[in-house]
Amino acid sequence: MNLRSECYSSCYLAGGTHLIPHWRTVERPPELVINLKRVAPWNTDDLVNTSWLTPLATISDLQKHMFSHPGFSGLSTAAREFGAPLIEPLATVTGNLAAARSNCALAAPLITLAAKVHYVSIVGSGHVSVDDLFEKPGCTTLPHGALITAIEIPTPPPNSHGAHLSLRGGTTSSPLIVAASTLVELNDDGTVRGGRLSITNAASTPREVIAAQEILRAHTRLDDIVGDLGQAAADAADPDDDRWGSAKYRKRMTRVVTERLIKSIASIPTTEVATQ
Ligand SMILES: Cc1cc2nc3c(=O)[nH]c(=O)nc-3n(C[C@H](O)[C@H](O)[C@H](O)COP(=O)(O)OP(=O)(O)OC[C@H]3O[C@@H](n4cnc5c(N)ncnc54)[C@H](O)[C@@H]3O)c2cc1C
Secondary structure: OHHHHHOOOEEEEOOOOOHHHHHHHOOOOOOEEEEHHHOHHHOOOOOEOOOEEOOOOEHHHHHHOOOOOHHHHHHHHHHHOOOOOOOOOOOEHHHHHHOOOOOOOOHHHHHHOOOEEEEEEOOEEEEEEHHHOEEEOOEEOOOOOOEEEEEEOOOOOOOEEEEEEEEEOOOOOOOEEEEEEEEEEEOOOOEEEEEEEEEEOOOOOOEEOOHHHHHOOOOOEHHHHHHHHHHHHHHHOOOOOEOOEOHHHHHHHHHHHHHHHHHHHHOOOHHHHHOO
16 A cells, blocks of 8 residues: 555556556556455455455356355346456455546446445545545545455345346347346335436446336335336436447346346246245
8 A cells, every 4th residue: 555655656456457458558557556366364265145245256166156145136136247258357345446437347246235345545434335436437536545455245135135236239248238126125015115226337437226216105105106116227327439339238238237126126026036
């Protein structure tokens, strides 16, 4: 951390799968690269447990980890469908968040799980929830030079179920068009009592659909609020045109993906959810 603050043109390197391709496109790579794999206490076998991810936990580590609570289903799906098998053993979850890309695959499920990023910096240490982590593309809200030391993932509430759905431009490894994640909390009779919804690649950075929190407190059946949640997600989306799709198309797909996502949970038999 001191090295990072002493040399302005420096950066942390975890898996390097974002940074190394990026350096090839810029005129001047950083003068100093701080390889986090040399940080001894983080090089353990216990990189993932149900509440904490260490900074060196990779997408492959997450894929192998058996989360038993159905609330983690969205996170497990997003890790499984990351879509780049060659880099998954190198790419870290922390690097995925810290790069603050609009298409950051793991941010949406981590937002719905109320995950927190713990950091240290020369101005002090602290934590920030993942939904407050992104300032703008490529930039987090953490203090300059902050080093992320852990990602905390609270255990989801009882009778909750998570899900994640992404739409890609072709095959499973094609570029992401848009993705949505949710965590819904259900009553024993299958009606909904709370939850969260978030979207990825539908705006400059991943974000929570704040209006969904109120809709999900409706104590009604999920089937009855599919359209409301789809509309709330489309309203929260603020995409740009890019070569994979126009802004208008992305906004429309945000609604479609969200509605399919909610229907996928609505179709789970009540008994299966209520016994968790
Ligand atoms: C072929 C290919 C396919 C890809 N597919 C996807 C995809 O489908 N979805 C997706 O979201 N991304 C994808 N990526 C982007 C990238 O691989 C991922 O975002 C990956 O998780 C980044 O992790 P990393 O460990 O390689 O990060 P690095 O490249 O090492 O670092 C990324 C950023 O995080 C910072 N950082 C890393 N660790 C810390 C820390 N502990 N504290 C503070 N800052 C830190 C670095 O300084 C840097 O700014 C792809 C990349 C490639 C090359």
